[in-house]
Amino acid sequence: MVTSEPDSVRVQTVNGQWIVRIVDGGRLTQQVFDIHEQAESFAEEERLRLGLPGEPPAEEPPGPPQSGQSG
Numbered sequence: 262m263v264t265s266e267p268d269s270v271r272v273q274t275v276n277g278q279w280i281v282r283i284v285d286g287g288r289l290t291q292q293v294f295d296i297h298e299q300a301e302s303f304a305e306e307e308r309l310r311l312g313l314p315g316e317p318p319a320e321e322p323p324g325p326p327q328s329g330q331s332g
Contacts, residue, residue, distance in 0.1 A: 262289040270307045272300050272319040279319075283307050297321060 264287055271282045279300035281292045285307075294300035301318050308315060 263287050264289050268311050268313060270304050270311065270313060270316075272304045274319065274322050281307065283311075285311060 264284060266284045266287070266289075268286065269282075269284045273280055273282065274297075277295075279294040279297050281294065281300050281304045283290050283292070292300075292303060294303065297319070305315060
């Protein structure tokens with residue numbers, strides 16, 4: 262896909278999977294990971310390759326409520 266966005270690398274979670282979204286020279290690509298640390302590692306490698314500054318890791322989504330706990 263071609264876009265007018267500047268080069269960037271973003272990590273986000275969708276339906277329990279981690280997606281690394283890369284814009285490189287106007288071309289958009291995405292890589293899907295099941296493990297957050299692998300997605301962040303890949304994203305950092307892509308940032309280095311593109312000469313982009315590092316970013317803090319994406320936050321883990323809140324987990325499912327734990328049953329049997331009362332407030």
